[in-house]
Amino acid sequence: MxxxxxxxxxxxxxxxxxxxxxxxxxxxxxxxxxxxxxxxxxxxxxxxxxxxxxxxxxxxxxxxxxxxxxxxxxxxxxxxxxxxxxxxxxxxxxxxxxxxxxxxxxxxxxxxxxxxxxxxxxxxxxxxxxxxxxxxxxxxxxxxxxxxxxxxxxxxxxxxxxxxxxxxxxxxxxxxxxxxxxxxxxxxxxxxxxxxxxxxxxxxxxxxxxxxxxxxxxxxxxxxxxxxxxxxxxxxxxxxxxxxLGKVVEIGDCREVFAHPKHPYSSALLSSMPRVDPRNRTQRPPLSGDPPNPIDPPSGCRFHPRCFKAEGVCSTTSPELFALDGDHRAACLANIPGSGHSAASGNGVAA
Amino acid sequence: MTAIALAAPKRIILRSPGYWKSTFQRLARDKVAMTALGVIAALFLCAIFAPLIAPADPNAASMIRRLRPIGTPNYPLGSDELGRDMLSRLIYGARLSLIIGVTPVPIAFVIGSAIGILAGYAGGLFNTIIMRTVDVFYAFPSVLLAVALSGALGSGLTNTLVSLTVVFIPQIARIAESVTTQVRQLDYVEAARASGAPAYRIILEQVLGNVLAPIFVFATSLISVSMILASGLSFLGLGVRPPDAEWGLMLNTLRTAIYANPLVAILPGVMIFITSISFNLLSDGLRSAMDVKS
Structure with a gap:
């Protein structure tokens, strides 16, 4: 202590x-x-x-x-x-x-x-x-x-x-x-x-x-x-x-974020980590492409051109950090209720 | 923390030789540079002890012994167009030639480095204003600028020194500015800024040691240029006035004798050449001695 x-x-x-x-x-x-x-x-x-x-x-x-x-x-x-x-x-x-x-x-x-x-x-x-x-x-x-x-x-x-x-x-x-x-x-x-x-x-x-x-x-x-x-x-x-790209997309307890990343960028970043165990190889493809030009950042969520969860709403709405549980916060529309994203709760589509 | 308190007694610290010390050790091993340094030292000794060394009075003219060739008894290097002993005049000439050739460079080194380092460290608008002003002077060829300034100020020793100093300040300031601009962005200067040290202490203790070497090398290379410019001004009658012995001026007055007695007439030129090439070789040696990655 x-x-x-x-x-x-x-x-x-x-x-x-x-x-x-x-x-x-x-x-x-x-x-x-x-x-x-x-x-x-x-x-x-x-x-x-x-x-x-x-x-x-x-x-x-x-x-x-x-x-x-x-x-x-x-x-x-x-x-x-x-x-x-x-x-x-x-x-x-x-x-x-x-x-x-x-x-x-x-x-x-x-x-x-x-x-x-x-x-x-x-x-x-x-x-x-x-x-x-x-x-x-x-x-x-x-x-x-x-x-x-x-x-x-x-x-x-x-x-x-x-x-x-x-x-x-x-x-x-x-x-x-x-x-x-x-x-x-x-x-x-x-x-x-x-x-x-x-x-x-x-x-x-x-x-x-x-x-x-x-x-x-x-x-x-x-x-x-x-x-x-x-x-x-x-x-x-x-x-x-x-x-x-100059924004915080996810913040929280280290074990929590590493075990259950809530932002697609965090999960992509984590899946790019080399695994020690050969039976537990990287399954999801890591990120493709380069980060966009920061002079002209993409509209809405800055990650949407590279995101596998991207929908129409992502190119128009910029997400803020949203508290998920306790200290863990992420800036992804898919986690924000009522954001219009199909994966988000409370907008009648996915629920 | 107790371990720290116990460790307080005297420690024996191994020290590496400092940068300047090892630079001079490397320079001392450079035979060419050391020869050049020997020639320069000899010239300075001749200049200082001219009255003891010179065999005759440098201003004693003799109308019946004009333009004697080299090797004439009592005139080991011949005599000039007024029958004065060439050897004595060359020895005495070293005094004025070295003063006006060498002095402007250290003065310009101090002023030019100060301007350049301040402009480089400050950056931004301050840098732009200072460096564009410097560029106005830099735009003129140095010979032209020296002649124009000397012409405006009039002939004489002090005016020659002033005009040559003004010619060299912009050149040194530009080098100092570009080196400082590079050093300023390095992490150790950032770390010094992060320590909250005032800017002048950072410049004195962190920046100066790293920019001085290249500026110093450049300045030593200017001494040979300065020698030639100074003789040029004297040759044009803008520097030292006759009958004082000065190599550039002697070259001018002997110019009419170039067909009658060429070997004597070129002697002041030979001296200028030897001096300036010695300074150049020393500067080259210094550059390679400093260039070692350390």
Whole structure:
């Protein structure tokens, strides 16, 4: 139970265990599309198109979806590395930029990037890289360096061997451990892991995952775990969020979503998972085709051109997230009573 | 957390050699670059200790000993059109030639890098305004711009330095801007921003170390250009005034003697060539020493 209780003794906690650590409401990010014709109508790619979700204290929220579905943009928006166009972020009940300054917020939320090489400055030694953030927040150089050495030990690297080295002298797994140490230098409450183990080979990735679980337990962390690897998400996450073309299509308890996906996209994604058991081969054909162009997303439900359940109503009505049972919510008309979809209850056709 | 508290006693940290240290170690192994560096050092020593080295007064004219060939007694490199000792004039000429050839580059390096790095890091409208202004200067050929500026400012040492500096600032700023724009998008700069560090600390501690090397290499390659431009300005009478010894100016005054005594007349040109090629070879060596993936 230490895992669930650790945040209770965190003196920074304000709203109690029931209050979500991070609430995201109506988050939107559009990127302008460059056009050669200066008189052409300005067009935008909606990388993140109005998403709402909550990250509970002490949990790991998995975020899955195809490339280009807005996972990384969401991570960068949450990290305040780019301004959002719409929407608000509440950290432990306080709106960021209003009640809580961005600088203070960043002490509480840190990120581990996918590319372990590009995310370390080639001209800084490991100890300099880890101590940079605390020094910027006014910590004395000596203290920041000795803290950096302690953090190296914490992530399983001998400070004597690694603190004075440069990133190019280390392996991918070692570099990713250093990125984790750097993210922990602020003693954050929330860590965003953007494809943190995707670039590592399986055995090294597994060690890093175990390290992440240990750190979560010992330091009372909350994770947002972004990955395209469903097996890894299943291993790490308590809840999972499925994204498609900048929208959340399904969110809920990890076991529940993996066992009984309610959105056709989630089921297609899950059926693309390789099976270990040869007698239990993938039966349903996985998704065909590429995701549609996000500059011109399909009308209605964005998934309908690729969906095996699509009907006429799907191309006209855009579904909202609908609570199915308890925490499990999905955005599919087939599950929304009275939506006009033949599979939905309460419209007289299927019932 | 107790483990961390116990681990506090002194640790022995193994340190890798830093980037600049290993760069200079690689450079020291480059024979061509080291030879070039030796030539440059010799030229600077000649310039500094000119009064001790020069066998004669560089301005002592002798109307009866004009245009002596190389090897004449007391005139080891001959004499010029006013009968002055060429060797002494070449040694003294190194002083002004090196000052006006070399000085503009470090000044332009500091100013141009500052402009380029700020514009590159800021991006957006600020970048557009700064870089388009820089482009206006960049659009002119450097010789033309240097001549125009020197002509407008008038001749003299300071004006030559100013006009050459202005010529090189846009070139360095453009390189600095393009390198910074690339570095700015890398994850480690994003991570530094995510730490909440102020922009100037990110530029100083994260960006500068990664952009300085390529800008530095480019700037060292400009020294040879600067030498030639400076001599060109002096040749045109826009730089140093006679009778001061300066290689470009000497080339101009000796130009009439090119048929009478060609070997003596081209000596200042040979000096300009040796100096500028030495700087070029050193710059090339520096480039390859820095280019190692690290």
């Amino acid at each position: 230490t895992e669930t209780l650790s945040f209770l003794i965190d003196e920074r906690d304000r709203g109690g265990p029931a209050q979500p650590l991070l609430s995201v409401k109506g988050l939107v990010k559009r990127f302008p599309v460059k056009s050669i014709n200066p008189f052409a109508k300005k067009r935008h790619v909606s990388a993140v198109d109005g998403i709402d979700f909550e990250v509970l204290k002490g949990e790991t929220l998995g975020v899955v979806g195809e490339s280009g579905c807005g996972k990384s943009t969401t991570a960068r928006l949450l990290m305040k590395l780019m301004p959002q166009d719409e929407g608000e972020l509440l950290f432990d009940g306080e709106e960021i930029g209003v009640a809580l300054s961005v600088k203070e917020y960043r002490r509480n939320v840190q990120m581990v990037f996918q590319d372990s090489y590009a995310s370390l400055n080639p001209r800084l030694t490991i100890e300099q890289a880890i101590s940079f953030g605390p020094r910027m927040h006014g910590e004395a150089d000596g203290k920041a360096l000795s803290d950096a050495h302690d953090l190296l030990e914490r992530v399983g690297l001998d400070p004597g061997r690694f603190a004075g080295r440069y990133p190019h002298e280390l392996s991918g797994g070692q570099r990713q451990r250093i990125n984790i140490a750097r993210a922990l230098a602020f003693k954050p409450r929330l860590v965003i892991l953007d494809e943190a183990v995707s670039a590592l080979d399986k055995s090294v990735g597994a060690q890093v995952l175990n390290l992440l679980l240990d750190l979560k337990r010992d330091l009372g962390l909350t994770y947002i775990f972004i990955s395209h690897d469903l097996n890894v998400v299943q291993f790490m996450a308590q809840r999972v969020m499925v994204m498609y």
